[in-house]
Amino acid sequence: MRVSGVLGLLLMGGLLFGGLGAYHWVMAASATKTSCWTPWDDDVDEKSWSATTFVWAGVQAKVLVCNGHFIQIIPDPNHKPPSPNFVTEAQGVRVLEKNTYVKGDLSEAGAWVTYIDPTTGKRSQVYAKIPHIWPKAGG
Incomplete structure (x- = not known):
């Protein structure tokens, strides 16, 4: 249980940070640039x-x-x-x-x-x- 709990926690953390990274990339791409x-x-x-x-x-x-x-x-x-x-x-x-x-x-x-x-x-x-x-x- 401990190993699967730690793996689950690592998996959830990876998904969370990956999701935040993707969100940051999408927001940066859609931000208006001043020309x-x-x-x-x-x-x-x-x-x-x-x-x-x-x-x-x-x-x-x-x-x-x-x-x-x-x-x-x-x-x-x-x-x-x-x-x-x-x-x-x-x-x-x-x-x-x-x-x-x-x-x-x-x-x-x-x-x-x-x-x-x-x-x-x-x-x-x-x-x-x-x-x-x-x-x-x-x-």
Whole structure:
């Protein structure tokens, strides 16, 4: 009885540890892995009337994208201070304002040019922002 009891106990212990090992393997295989990458994102808004009359706003930066969702902007370290790449250009129009911004948490960046439209005489604006391509995480 003692030998069979010990063997039974060893058999049950082996089954228990084997079962736990299999459970751990199944859980590890089914756990979602985060897939992240750092592609470029950019946006441009422009209006042109001729080769010498135009306004242009643009922003470009590498961004962190995980599971298909935008996480944050990765500033270009070559800029002092590090920031996305911006363009705010105008030629042949009356410019009222040219500006750029980066939110402190790196969740958004943008550039704009506010100008007087030479054909209508009305105030107008070109505006570009990122994230542009990917949806924001949680949104």
